[in-house]
Amino acid sequence: MMAISTNIFTNIDEFKGRLNCDKNFDIVYRTLTICNRTCALFFVDGFAKDGVMSRIITSFYAIKDENQLKDAHTFSKAAVPYGEVAILHDPDAIITAILSGQSALFVDGFDQAVLIDARTYPQRSTSEPDKDKVFRGSRDGFVETLVLNTALIRRRIRTPDLCVQHISVGSDSKTDIAICYIDGRVDTKLLEKVTNKLKEAKVTALTMNQESVSELLIRKKWYNPFPKFKFTERPDTTAAQLLEGDIAIVVDNSPSVLIVPSTIFHIMEEANDYYFPPLTGTYLRLTRMVIMILTLLLTPTWILLTQFPEVLPNWLSFILITDEIKVPLLLQLLILEIAIDGMKLASLNTPNTLTTSLSIIGAIIVGDYAVQSGWFNSQALLYTAFVTLANYSQPGFELGYALKFMRIFLLIMTGAFNIWGYSIGLVLIFIMLVANKTMSGRCYLYPLIPFDWKVLKRHIFRAQLDSENN
Incomplete structure (x- = not known):
C-alpha cells in the first residue's frame, strides 16, 4: 500500500490486516458515522485515555455542518476538540503512531489520517531514586515514560x-x-x-x-x-x-x-555536593575522592606491605597478621571479592520478607565461622568489607565496578611480582585512564590532563553560586 485510499472500507481492510486486529485483542477499531460519512478509529487499548476519547467521540456525533469535513486539515482544526492533533498520509508512519499509543481516525473521502495524541502510559510514581538519594533537596526522579x-x-x-x-x-x-x-x-x-x-x-x-x-x-x-x-x-x-x-x-x-x-x-x-553550603559540599566531595583512592589501593597496598614486614615502622606493625595463615592472603582476597558479588546477587533475588533475616545469617557465617574455620583471616575480612562499602560512596555502579576490576588486577600484579608488579599495575591503570576518551575527544582525566586549574578547581572545591555564574 503506497498511500491512503479515499475509500474508507479499503482503509479499514488494509489497516485491519497490517495491524493483525484478528490476532491482537488489544488493538481496537470501531466505526463511526459523522455527518453521514463512515469513519474508522484505530487505537491500542490501554494507551488511549478512556475519558478523553469518550468526549471526543461524543463531539464527533454532534457535528452537523458538512463543511467541517471538507478535507483532513479543515476537519482537524474545526471538528477535533483536542490540542495534540496531526495529519499523516504515510501508512507506515500511521501504524507506528498507532502502536505508540496515538489514535488514528480515517474518514471516508480523506486520503489522510487524523492522529489524536490522547495517549497515556502505565507508570510508577516519580519517587526518589533508590541509588541517587540526597540528604536534602528534591525527592522526585525519572520514570519509564x-x-x-x-x-x-x-x-x-x-x-x-x-x-x-x-x-x-x-x-x-x-x-x-x-x-x-x-x-x-x-x-x-x-x-x-x-x-x-x-x-x-x-x-x-x-x-x-x-x-x-x-x-x-x-x-x-x-x-x-x-x-x-x-x-x-x-x-x-x-x-x-x-x-x-x-x-x-x-x-x-x-x-x-x-x-x-x-x-x-x-x-x-x-x-x-550542591544541596549544602560550599564548605560542607567541598568536604563531601573531597571525602568521596579520598575514599575512591582507598577503594583502589587499600588491599593491594596491604598485600605489598605484608610481603616486606622488615621495612614497616613500628606504628604500622598492627597491619601484620599474627594468626596462622592457612590460605594465601592473595587467594583470600580474590575469593572474598567474588563472594561479595555472589552475596549481592543473592540479596537482589531474595524476597523482601526474607532479606533481613538472610542478611543476618550471611553476616554471621561470613564474619564468624569463616574466621574460625581458618579459611580467612580477620584482617582480610575487614579490608574487604571496607572496600565493599566504599564502592557505594560513588554515585554510579559503573565506576564502582571499574574500581573493583582495577583493584583485582592490581592485587594479582602485586601478589605475583611484589613491588614491581604493584608499580607496573599503577602505571598501566594510569595509562588506561589517560588513553580513555570522552565522546567529545577530551581526555578522561580532564581537567587534570591536560591541566586546567580554573576548571579543576570547580571540580574539587564547591564554589558559591555567584562565583560559578561568573
Missing part, C-alpha cells in the same frame, strides 16, 4: 533555548529517544555527532534501553571498564548538566538519563 521525564526537565529550565529533539531508533522497536540540550551552550559538533550516530543506527531494537544507546554511541574496549557516560535518575542533576552545556539523552522505557560528554570528575559528582 519519556514525555514525563522531559517534562521534569522543562519544569526546572524554563527557557526557549532548551531544545528536546526526538529520534526513533530500532526497525522493530522504534524506541523513542529525546536529545536534550540548551541552544547556544552546547558543543554543536558533539551534538551533530550524537544525532547522526543515533539516526544512522542499524538495529532492530534497543533491548537494553540506555545501555544499548551507549553502545551505539561509543564502541567500547572490553579491557577498559571505566564508564564514558554519566547515568542519573535525578531531574535536578540532569538540569544542572544541561546548564553547563552538556547533552542529556532520554530513552523511553528507562528511568536513567545519559549525560555526555562525561569525564571521571563529572561521574564522581553528585547532587549532595
Whole structure:
C-alpha cells in the first residue's frame, strides 16, 4: 500500500490486516458515522485515555455542518476538540503512531489520517531514586515514560533555548529517544555527532534501553571498564548538566538519563555536593575522592606491605597478621571479592520478607565461622568489607565496578611480582585512564590532563553560586 485510499472500507481492510486486529485483542477499531460519512478509529487499548476519547467521540456525533469535513486539515482544526492533533498520509508512519499509543481516525473521502495524541502510559510514581538519594533537596526522579521525564526537565529550565529533539531508533522497536540540550551552550559538533550516530543506527531494537544507546554511541574496549557516560535518575542533576552545556539523552522505557560528554570528575559528582553550603559540599566531595583512592589501593597496598614486614615502622606493625595463615592472603582476597558479588546477587533475588533475616545469617557465617574455620583471616575480612562499602560512596555502579576490576588486577600484579608488579599495575591503570576518551575527544582525566586549574578547581572545591555564574 503506497498511500491512503479515499475509500474508507479499503482503509479499514488494509489497516485491519497490517495491524493483525484478528490476532491482537488489544488493538481496537470501531466505526463511526459523522455527518453521514463512515469513519474508522484505530487505537491500542490501554494507551488511549478512556475519558478523553469518550468526549471526543461524543463531539464527533454532534457535528452537523458538512463543511467541517471538507478535507483532513479543515476537519482537524474545526471538528477535533483536542490540542495534540496531526495529519499523516504515510501508512507506515500511521501504524507506528498507532502502536505508540496515538489514535488514528480515517474518514471516508480523506486520503489522510487524523492522529489524536490522547495517549497515556502505565507508570510508577516519580519517587526518589533508590541509588541517587540526597540528604536534602528534591525527592522526585525519572520514570519509564519519556514525555514525563522531559517534562521534569522543562519544569526546572524554563527557557526557549532548551531544545528536546526526538529520534526513533530500532526497525522493530522504534524506541523513542529525546536529545536534550540548551541552544547556544552546547558543543554543536558533539551534538551533530550524537544525532547522526543515533539516526544512522542499524538495529532492530534497543533491548537494553540506555545501555544499548551507549553502545551505539561509543564502541567500547572490553579491557577498559571505566564508564564514558554519566547515568542519573535525578531531574535536578540532569538540569544542572544541561546548564553547563552538556547533552542529556532520554530513552523511553528507562528511568536513567545519559549525560555526555562525561569525564571521571563529572561521574564522581553528585547532587549532595550542591544541596549544602560550599564548605560542607567541598568536604563531601573531597571525602568521596579520598575514599575512591582507598577503594583502589587499600588491599593491594596491604598485600605489598605484608610481603616486606622488615621495612614497616613500628606504628604500622598492627597491619601484620599474627594468626596462622592457612590460605594465601592473595587467594583470600580474590575469593572474598567474588563472594561479595555472589552475596549481592543473592540479596537482589531474595524476597523482601526474607532479606533481613538472610542478611543476618550471611553476616554471621561470613564474619564468624569463616574466621574460625581458618579459611580467612580477620584482617582480610575487614579490608574487604571496607572496600565493599566504599564502592557505594560513588554515585554510579559503573565506576564502582571499574574500581573493583582495577583493584583485582592490581592485587594479582602485586601478589605475583611484589613491588614491581604493584608499580607496573599503577602505571598501566594510569595509562588506561589517560588513553580513555570522552565522546567529545577530551581526555578522561580532564581537567587534570591536560591541566586546567580554573576548571579543576570547580571540580574539587564547591564554589558559591555567584562565583560559578561568573
